[in-house]
Amino acid sequence: MATAPTKVEEPEQENPLTSGLERQPIPPTTLTIFGATGDLSKRKLLPALYNLAHEGALPERFNLIGASRSDMSDDDYRKLAKGSIQEFSRRETDEKVLDALLDGVRYVSGNFDDPGLYERLDTALGESDERAGIEFNRVFYLSTSPSFFAEIVKQLGDHGLDRRESSDVRVVIEKPIGTNLREARELNAAVLDVLDEEQVYRIDHYLGKETVQNVLAFRFANGLFEPIWNRNYIDYVQITAAEDMGIGSRAGYYDTSGALRDLVQNHMLQLLTLLCMEPPVSFSADEVRDEKVKVLHSIHPPGPEEVSEMAVRAQYAAGVVAGEAAKGYLEEEDVPPDSTTESYTALRLEVDNWRWAGVPIYLRTGKRMVRKVTEIAIALKPVPHLAFREEGAVGVQPNRIVLTVQPNEGASISLGAKIPGTRMRIRPVNMEFLYGTAFMSQSPEAYERLITDAMRGDATLFTRDDEVEAQWRIIDPILAAWGAESGPIPQYEAGSQGPAEAERLLQPGHTWRAI
Amino acid sequence: MSAPTLEGGVWSEQGTTPTDVEEALRDLLRERHCHSDAFVPARVLNLVVVADREWRGEIQNRLDNVGRYHASRTILCAVEPGRTAIDAWAAVGAHPGDGAGMIEVGQEEVVLDIGPHHLEHLDSIVDPLVVTDLATLVWSPHGHPEAVDALLDLAQVVLVDSVNEPDPAEAVRRSSELAERAYVVDLAWLRSTPWRERVAATFDPPAWRGDLHKISAVTVRHSPDSVIAGLLFLGWMATRLGWRPGAMVSHGSGLQGTAHGHRQDVRMRLQPQEAMSTPGFAGLTVQTASGLSVSLDRGPGGLSACRTDRRGREWRWTAMGASRGEAGILGEGIRQALLRDKSYGPALAAVGSMVAG
Numbered sequence: 047m048a049t050a051p052t053k054v055e056e057p058e059q060e061n062p063l064t065s066g067l068e069r070q071p072i073p074p075t076t077l078t079i080f081g082a083t084g085d086l087s088k089r090k091l092l093p094a095l096y097n098l099a100h101e102g103a104l105p106e107r108f109n110l111i112g113a114s115r116s117d118m119s120d121d122d123y124r125k126l127a128k129g130s131i132q133e134f135s136r137r138e139t140d141e142k143v144l145d146a147l148l149d150g151v152r153y154v155s156g157n158f159d160d161p162g163l164y165e166r167l168d169t170a171l172g173e174s175d176e177r178a179g180i181e182f183n184r185v186f187y188l189s190t191s192p193s194f195f196a197e198i199v200k201q202l203g204d205h206g207l208d209r210r211e212s213s214d215v216r217v218v219i220e221k222p223i224g225t226n227l228r229e230a231r232e233l234n235a236a237v238l239d240v241l242d243e244e245q246v247y248r249i250d251h252y253l254g255k256e257t258v259q260n261v262l263a264f265r266f267a268n269g270l271f272e273p274i275w276n277r278n279y280i281d282y283v284q285i286t287a288a289e290d291m292g293i294g295s296r297a298g299y300y301d302t303s304g305a306l307r308d309l310v311q312n313h314m315l316q317l318l319t320l321l322c323m324e325p326p327v328s329f330s331a332d333e334v335r336d337e338k339v340k341v342l343h344s345i346h347p348p349g350p351e352e353v354s355e356m357a358v359r360a361q362y363a364a365g366v367v368a369g370e371a372a373k374g375y376l377e378e379e380d381v382p383p384d385s386t387t388e389s390y391t392a393l394r395l396e397v398d399n400w401r402w403a404g405v406p407i408y409l410r411t412g413k414r415m416v417r418k419v420t421e422i423a424i425a426l427k428p429v430p431h432l433a434f435r436e437e438g439a440v441g442v443q444p445n446r447i448v449l450t451v452q453p454n455e456g457a458s459i460s461l462g463a464k465i466p467g468t469r470m471r472i473r474p475v476n477m478e479f480l481y482g483t484a485f486m487s488q489s490p491e492a493y494e495r496l497i498t499d500a501m502r503g504d505a506t507l508f509t510r511d512d513e514v515e516a517q518w519r520i521i522d523p524i525l526a527a528w529g530a531e532s533g534p535i536p537q538y539e540a541g542s543q544g545p546a547e548a549e550r551l552l553q554p555g556h557t558w559r560a561i
Numbered sequence: 562m563s564a565p566t567l568e569g570g571v572w573s574e575q576g577t578t579p580t581d582v583e584e585a586l587r588d589l590l591r592e593r594h595c596h597s598d599a600f601v602p603a604r605v606l607n608l609v610v611v612a613d614r615e616w617r618g619e620i621q622n623r624l625d626n627v628g629r630y631h632a633s634r635t636i637l638c639a640v641e642p643g644r645t646a647i648d649a650w651a652a653v654g655a656h657p658g659d660g661a662g663m664i665e666v667g668q669e670e671v672v673l674d675i676g677p678h679h680l681e682h683l684d685s686i687v688d689p690l691v692v693t694d695l696a697t698l699v700w701s702p703h704g705h706p707e708a709v710d711a712l713l714d715l716a717q718v719v720l721v722d723s724v725n726e727p728d729p730a731e732a733v734r735r736s737s738e739l740a741e742r743a744y745v746v747d748l749a750w751l752r753s754t755p756w757r758e759r760v761a762a763t764f765d766p767p768a769w770r771g772d773l774h775k776i777s778a779v780t781v782r783h784s785p786d787s788v789i790a791g792l793l794f795l796g797w798m799a800t801r802l803g804w805r806p807g808a809m810v811s812h813g814s815g816l817q818g819t820a821h822g823h824r825q826d827v828r829m830r831l832q833p834q835e836a837m838s839t840p841g842f843a844g845l846t847v848q849t850a851s852g853l854s855v856s857l858d859r860g861p862g863g864l865s866a867c868r869t870d871r872r873g874r875e876w877r878w879t880a881m882g883a884s885r886g887e888a889g890i891l892g893e894g895i896r897q898a899l900l901r902d903k904s905y906g907p908a909l910a911a912v913g914s915m916v917a918g
Contacts, residue, residue: 063801
């Protein structure tokens with residue numbers, strides 16, 4: 047839970063020039079990326095920084111420092127960064143902007159438990175401040191293996207890099223925050239032993255997606271939906287995150303993680319909280335996160351005997367995806383032949399509060415399914431009385447509201463409409479809104495939004511310690527129950543809708559929406 | 562917005578009426594929907610453009626180049642001297658997405674060839690063609706103020722580029738007049754946005770905010786045609802910092818004047834840069850009574866910034882950002898139709914007092 051800040055803040059004089067500006071200034075910042083030569087840094091973070099620079103959205107004064115184990119010079123790192131940005135940027139690079147971004151980039155090498163790394167980092171940070179004649183805010187981005195998170199934070203504390211007198215220090219931590227509740231608590235405790243919660247920015251990059259944020263706009267900016275957003279009108283909810291891809295070369299990570307940890311514990315529970323939360327008093331970080339945590343606390347963690355009734359897991363078997371033969375999970379490279387790691391998970395959860403009591407919320411995620419889609423489908427209850435004769439028509443179907451997160455971001459509503467003709471015959475029609483067709487700009491990448499928020503000090507789209515632990519509190523009993531089982535787990539054909547076993551989660555009259 | 566880049570149906574007719582054009586748009590939409598039932602337009606903005614017929618192609622090119630920033634339905638009224646009948650061309654389609662899996666961006670376009678006598682009651686021609694309940698933006702890059710006036714009852718936003726008016730006082734008068742009936746988006750103002758953002762950011766660190774009230778001089782170096790943009794910048798600083806600006810008078814090739822601040826007078830200078838060929842700013846310098854000086858100038862990869870303290874120590878850095886180009890400015894102007902900038906109106910009013918008399 048958030049703790050009170052220890053630094054006594056003096057009231058700041060206002061900057062009248064910022065009033066009315068669409069883009070508010072971000073304080074001068076030095077961003078240090080730990081794991082600067084890793085995949086996430088090369089594919090996401092560095093390109094995101096370039097795109098921010100291109101748009102003039104980086105702070106007026108900005109420094110970048112890479113920190114990693116590989117031994118290389120500043121120049122070598124600049125070359126690596128340049129190549130990564132040119133390969134992975136969402137827009138073609140402007141060489142002048144790219145050169146300006148990389149011009150002053152520094153690199154420090156060393157093992158993350160080596161005090162020497164932090165001494166060199168301290169020197170580099172100090173030199174940046176001295177050159178500019180100001181104290182930059184410092185953001186440390188931990189883009190390393192999770193096993194280093196606690197060590198890096200401890201070393202930052204040991205070297206006095208965890209806080210400053212007249213500027214802010216923040217630490218951004220990538221997922222996963224632990225692999226179970228105990229580890230999450232341990233990591234949070236280790237981090238908060240050094241830092242205040244206000245300094246910690248735990249990333250769930252789903253929250254940086256425009257369409258995920260649009261769930262809040264959809265709910266709280268439209269009088270149309272909120273009156274029906276409750277158990278009186280909603281029959282059930284399905285949240286789906288399906289991928290057509292397999293695990294590729296990620297067996298080393300994925301086989302120790304599985305679908306439940308990889309997607310449900312974080313991204314899908316975040317979608318659930320945005321869908322189910324009460325309107326916050328304001329959209330400040332803690333007001334929003336308080337409401338999300340209330341939702342998570344309203345979900346009853348299953349007892350050992352309840353898990354089989356509310357959770358299903360499975361692995362993909364060989365099949366056909368997009369006309370091509372696809373291997374089964376156990377045949378994938380580096381997957382142990384007796385692995386029981388799930389590539390598919392479906393859950394039935396209930397949010398036990400005044401608004402949602404009795405409304406099943408089905409979650410499912412899987413790899414190697416028929417297609418890639420992430421969506422929230424809200425099935426409304428049927429109309430109480432049917433006055434229409436249904437002969438010769440599909441008839442009146444309960445309305446559905448579908449919020450699609452990817453790939454075709456938008457919303458659709460199914461309505462009953464009369465089939466043209468002399469008789470009153472009804473069929474469902476879809477009314478669709480595609481986000482990208484309506485708005486006249488490109489959505490920024492999730493990491494662009496989140497990096498600027500972290501530099502700005504806005505934690506609204508980051509997960510708080512109690513939020514992460516509340517997520518694990520729901521997931522932990524399922525992991526424990528599955529861990530106690532032996533033998534192979536159910537399978538589903540690659541390229542299919544998922545395992546038949548998922549049907550048993552559904553209450554009478556409910557169906558899985560076709561992916 | 563020219564046909565070759567748009568995938569979809571096209572319709573045209575000579576000697577037509579707005580009713581026929583509207584019917585054609587409905588038919589084209591049905592046709593497009595039959596071709597692909599996934600085509601579902603989600604619209605946010607109408608754009609009505611009034612342009613000279615002989616420059617129609619150039620305007621279409623400029624609109625093409627705004628990319629994803631285009632309006633949902635664009636109605637281009639091309640004015641041809643001597644024309645009495647209306648000829649129309651309409652297309653409903655989609656620009657292909659930027660890559661695999663990207664959403665196609667729907668667009669509806671109408672080009673009307675009209676005569677000068679249509680302008681006074683242009684609203685009666687355009688009204689049936691705009692999508693009801695959407696915001697409507699009017700842009701008349703070749704003058705035709707009577708057409709803009711006629712459209713003000715159906716438009717909520719007017720796009721102007723004050724640098725097109727050689728007399729700054731007249732530019733201010735017209736924008737102020739329009740602002741009484743609609744929200745005005747001025748491209749001259751938008752060209753100064755990165756400069757305003759950077760000046761605001763430069764003085765944003767708490768330790769430096771106090772210097773804002775010690776500002777004693779502001780110099781804007783600008784393209785010769787962008788006097789009004791420089792005035793708007795000075796007007797913005799004056800209103801944000803509580804200065805009372807006096808009249809700007811000729812000084813060499815530029816203008817200068819004084820604003821009365823809370824603590825000291827502020828010398829304001831506009832210096833045209835003859836070598837600069839594109840509209841906008843070349844640079845600016847802000848000086849304080851305590852001897853601080855901050856300069857921003859166009860440079861490689863962004864704005865080259867230089868801060869000098871009273872002891873003459875210098876710090877240089879680059880405030881990064883790619884040039885948006887004129888297409889980017891126009892695109893931003895269209896996007897701004899959906900937003901509201903509260904600082905333009907007061908800045909415009911301040912410029913009124915700087916150019917009065």
